[in-house]
Amino acid sequence: MSAEDTIFALSSGQPPAAIAVLRVSGDRARDVLCNLTGSVPDERRASLVQVRDPDSDDLLDMALALWFPGPHTATGEDLAELHCHGGRAVVRAIESVLSKQTGLRKAEPGEFTRRAFANGRMDLAEAEGLSDLLFAETEIQRRSAMQMAGGSLSRQVEEWQKMLLALSAQVEAELDFSDEDDVVPAQLEKIRQSTGTLATTIGDILKRPRTEKLREGIRVVLGGPPNSGKSTLLNALVDREAAIVSDIAGTTRDVIEVPVALGGIPFLFVDTAGLRDEAGEEIEQIGIERAHKQFDQADVILWLGEEGQGPDSMALIELAARKDHPEHRKKSSGVLALSPITGEGMNDLVDLLIEKAADLLPADQQLSVNERQAGHLAAVHDHVSDIGTESDFLIIAENLRLARQELDALTGRASTEHMLDSLFGNFCIGK
Amino acid sequence: MNQDFDVIVVGGGHAGCEAAAVAARMGVRVALVSFTRDGIGAMSCNPAIGGLGKGHLVREVDAFDGLIGRAADEAAIHYRMLNLSKGAAVQGPRVQADRTLYRRAIHRMLDELDGLSIVEGEVSSLILSGYRVDGIVMADGTKLMAQAVILATGTFLNGKLFRGEESVAGGRTGEAASLSLGEQIRGAGLPIARLKTGTPPRIDGRTVNWAELPEQPSDGEDWTMSPVTKSRTVPQVFCAVSRTNKQTHDIIRESLDRSPLFSGAIDAQGPRYCPSIEDKIHRFADRDSHQVFLEPEGLDTHLVYPNGISTSLPPDVQEAFVRTMSGLEQAEIVVPGYAVEYDHIDPRALDRSLKVRDLEGLYCAGQINGTTGYEEAAAQGLIAGIGAACVVQGKAALELDRSTSYMAVMIDDLVLQGVTEPYRMLTARAEYRLRLRADNATTRLSPVARELGCLGPERTAWFVNRSRERAEILRILEKDYGSEDLASAGLEVRRDGTRQSLFAWLRFPDVALDLLSQIEPDLSVSCSRLQAEIEEDARYAPYLERQEAELRDLRANEQITLDPAMDYGAIAGLSNEMVERLKAARPDTLAAASRVRGVTPAALAAILVHTRRKNARKAA
Incomplete structure (x- = not known):
């Protein structure tokens, strides 16, 4: 596979739909458009065209064609779009004709975005946001991804950069020009105050859940001995919303993971199925270990077993889940009692889960980061925190430089020259 | 008669002298061409050498056995270590040099070099054949042929002096400008731009009321610019500090329309960090006073250099504002200040040896490349001289990178970024400054200098000795010791059972190298400089380790x-x-x-x- 191939893909959702958008990106985009529609429309103007199979001359569809010559396009390359009717047969037919064109192949997942990044059309944080946006399946995922793709993280980082640059400028002035009285001495206390505030801000962001959580969903593990009603509850939760997004195969055969959106929030329900079906002491032991591993990773544990017998975890919620059952045993007051069979209490459970999720997911309008970004921010946090106890300006300057570099790695930009600009803009330097 | 050389250096300033000297040390035949023999080794502006960032450059050139450090020591009438209270990496050695003594030292050192001839006269043009330079033509028609020509012409290319409303062609005051050579270079398609710089009026020291001004004495320490200088030899003088005041600023503000900077006569960009006094008052209107250092120019001259009031205002205004300052009420101006506008080559047209990329055999060094300062010029002269000599001798080019020298930082900045103002070295430009200390220049650079043949016999002997001693000390410092051992020897460390190398122990502020000899009697340091260098290495070692990953990435991208x-x-x-x-x-x-x-x-x-x-x- 080479990066210079021209690529195409269905850029809208799975058919059937009213309209399907097929996108072609790369050097051959113009020729392909010409081959299929007989002409190239004016730049950036939608034109109604007949799409034909160039081999048989069969009419495939009447479509809108758009032509965007590079480099000022979404991918930074020549780009063509066909907005055709969204029936399965139409889309399949056009895709099949496209794939027969020389130098053209179907895009890999995310390849349009990769090209946009490689061609400098967006920075890394924006690219990550866009990729999340394309993956977004629930409303809350979409909103968060929109924030990132719109550059809210990049903007925040830029603000931090500016602040660190200003601090660097003060320290550098102290180091390079302190013999010249025109420079205001750098004030250690003020610098520490600013870096302290930044460390706190970044520390707070680092404490928030990663955006991966939005993609993966809140991990709700159902726990309890065999026949405590876990499967019934799981099925009820799933059926009730009928919102299975896709069926992810369990990480092991003994664990069932079902993604469900409740109230627009992604959940991943995990049934520790292994506990149930195994027999024999040795295997039982393995099953328990696996269950415990699940409990460790859980954001929420719904405990259906004997009260107080569940794992010792902050995430644990006691449930009395078989209110309809003859063997139903009450738990203490305040413990939610419900029945997946009759549906009694199910609404309360869903509300409870949504409420829990609010604490576990990045809040709306709140900046959150993915693991990669968190890695850089953690480094920034360490570097600026070190300044708190340092009085050697040389080391402070080095820590500021390293912090700026980590922020650069997040999105880009800034250099020694930027710092000097900032320095010279603020100080009267010289003799 | 036509004479043949390997390398011709045009210009006898700091760049030209270093270029000619290093090429001669490397063993090629060099002609150093200057308008006058007398002009060689002149300090045309500030009588100071060194400073923050600049002191680093001096020590680096010195590590190649260059002239500037040793000459500065022979002429130094005032020593000052800047940033003494800060980490060693940003400490900048600086001296005031007596102009006469400095020039005398340079002349003596050049005379001692075999294979270096001084040629007096004006260069009228380059001999070009296609895309290569074969030599030069002198104004009298003499042709000098060589494989390489290094242009180190400073501000002499199409230089224009400004003082108030008047302007004259010229590089330094009282000297002619290289007009025809400038035209030829413009014609050769090299990218040329204009910059300006300025100088303050020179004052007769006998008319200064020194008693009224705070003194700034020479450092009591015994450090020298070059580590091979055995001791300070010249009598030390003090500098003094005066200040501008509201009255000074008023006079200047009222006369701004008579300054060529503001009337539009000069539109070239001057340095942001060394602005003229009229610039400072205009741009930083909120400040009501600026410091002015009164620096004696030498032992046998009464001239004083008032550092901080570079100006191109008319002489009558200069006199009026100078006399508003305390101690200067009766001051007589001997030479008024002026501004110089001059051509420079866009250094992005050069490669890392400072050779013009598109012309074989032509190198440019110093102010012609858009830099300012003796030290910057000297370092470029050294690099160009080495580059030219390497080509002549068929040696692989010198390779330095930003993590090993300030010189490389400067060259890299010049050839990649170009200049928008006269380029001055700052420690802030060096991202790996923790490893680039003025005190470890020898360790960083003398090995490669020796390999290339840049070190003279005396320096080589000194360096070999020093390297042996350093290696021996480092070997002993590898030994592991526990906190008990150190504490029993009377060193202030916590008895917490830590066991590590003596080098790691050196990181602690109360552990000094000479104290460790109580534990390791073989540990002896003959030289306090070497001791300080090793202690600093140990102190910053953890931070240097942290940079290693970054440097690996950098080298991968290289x-x-x-x-x-x-x-x-x-x-x-x-x-x-x-x-x-x-x-x-x-x-x-x-x-x-x-x-x-x-x-x-x-x-x-x-x-x-x-x-x-x-x-x-x-x-x-």
Whole structure:
């Protein structure tokens, strides 16, 4: 596979739909458009065209064609779009004709975005946001991804950069020009105050859940001995919303993971199925270990077993889940009692889960980061925190430089020259 | 009669002298051409050598056995270590030098070099054949042939002096400008731009009321600019400090329309960090006073250099505002200050040996490349001299990078970024400054200098000795000791059972190298400088380790070479500004491209992808 191939893909959702958008990106985009529609429309103007199979001359569809010559396009390359009717047969037919064109192949997942990044059309944080946006399946995922793709993280980082640059400028002035009285001495206390505030801000962001959580969903593990009603509850939760997004195969055969959106929030329900079906002491032991591993990773544990017998975890919620059952045993007051069979209490459970999720997911309008970004921010946090106890300006300057570099790695930009600009803009330097 | 040389150096300032001297030390035949023999080794502006960043450059040139450090010591009438209260990496040695003694030292050192001839006269043109330079033609018609010509002409190219409303052609006051050579260089298609610089009025020291002013004495320590200088020899004098005041500022403000800077006669960019006094008062109107250092120019002259009031105002205004300052009420101006506007070559047309990329055999060094300062000039002279001599001798070019020297930082900045104002070295420019100390220049650079043959016999002997002693000390410092051992020897460390190398113990503020000899009797340090260097190495070692990963990345990107003829305009995603800068800089590696100003990581990714595509196409 080479990066210079021209690529195409269905850029809208799975058919059937009213309209399907097929996108072609790369050097051959113009020729392909010409081959299929007989002409190239004016730049950036939608034109109604007949799409034909160039081999048989069969009419495939009447479509809108758009032509965007590079480099000022979404991918930074020549780009063509066909907005055709969204029936399965139409889309399949056009895709099949496209794939027969020389130098053209179907895009890999995310390849349009990769090209946009490689061609400098967006920075890394924006690219990550866009990729999340394309993956977004629930409303809350979409909103968060929109924030990132719109550059809210990049903007925040830029603000931090500016602040660190200003601090660097003060320290550098102290180091390079302190013999010249025109420079205001750098004030250690003020610098520490600013870096302290930044460390706190970044520390707070680092404490928030990663955006991966939005993609993966809140991990709700159902726990309890065999026949405590876990499967019934799981099925009820799933059926009730009928919102299975896709069926992810369990990480092991003994664990069932079902993604469900409740109230627009992604959940991943995990049934520790292994506990149930195994027999024999040795295997039982393995099953328990696996269950415990699940409990460790859980954001929420719904405990259906004997009260107080569940794992010792902050995430644990006691449930009395078989209110309809003859063997139903009450738990203490305040413990939610419900029945997946009759549906009694199910609404309360869903509300409870949504409420829990609010604490576990990045809040709306709140900046959150993915693991990669968190890695850089953690480094920034360490570097600026070190300044708190340092009085050697040389080391402070080095820590500021390293912090700026980590922020650069997040999105880009800034250099020694930027710092000097900032320095010279603020100080009267010289003799 | 035509004479033949290997290398011709045009200009006898700091760049020219270092270029000629290093080429001669390396064993090639050199002609140093100057208007007058007397002008060689002149300090045309500030009588100071060294300073922050600049002191580093002096020590680095000295590590190649250069002239500037040793000459500064022979002429130093005032020593001052700047930033003494801060970490060693940003301490800057600086001296006031007696002009006469300095020039005498340079002349003596040049005379001692075999294979170096001094040629007096004006250079009228270069001898060009196609894309190579074969020599020069003197104004009297004499032709000098050589494989390489180094232009170190300072501000002499199309120089124009400004003082108030008057302006005259000339490089320094009282000297002619190189007009015809300038025209030829313009004609050769080299990118040329104009810059300006300025100098303050010189004052007769006998008319200064010194008693009224705070004194600034010479440092009591015994450090010297060059580590091979055995001791300070010249009598020390003190400097004094005066200040501008409201009255000074009023006079200057009222006369701004008579300054060529503000009347529009000069539109070239001057240095932001060394602005004229009229610039300072205009740009920083909120300040009501600026410091002025009164620096004696020498032992046998009464001239005083008032550092901080560079100006091109008319002489009557200069006299009026000078006399508003305390101690200067009766001051007589001997030579009024002036501004110089001059041509410089866009250094992005040069390669890392300072050779013009598109012309074989032509090198440029010093102010002609848009820099300011003796030290910057000397360092470039050294680099160009080594570059030319290496070509003559068929040696591989000298390779320095930003993590090993300030010289490399400067060259890299010049050839990649170009200049928008006279370029001055600052420690802030060196991102790996923790490892680039003025006190470890010998350790960093003398090995490669020796390999290239830049060290004279005396320096070589000194260096070999020093290296042996250093290696022996470091060997002993590798030994592990526990906190008990140190504490029992009376060193102030916590008895917490820590066991580590003596080198690691040195990191602690209360552990000094000479104290460790109580534990390791073999540990003896003959030289306090070496001791200080090793202690600093130990102190900052953890921070240097932290930089290692970064340096590995940098070096990996330096392995990715870029086509110098790359068509940046054809790469999607680069802004017009980036394309323009990349075209001018022609970075040789991806690492270099990453340093070109304004080039973002996204743009780098695009450049990388483009390069890979092209290579893939070539391979296909």
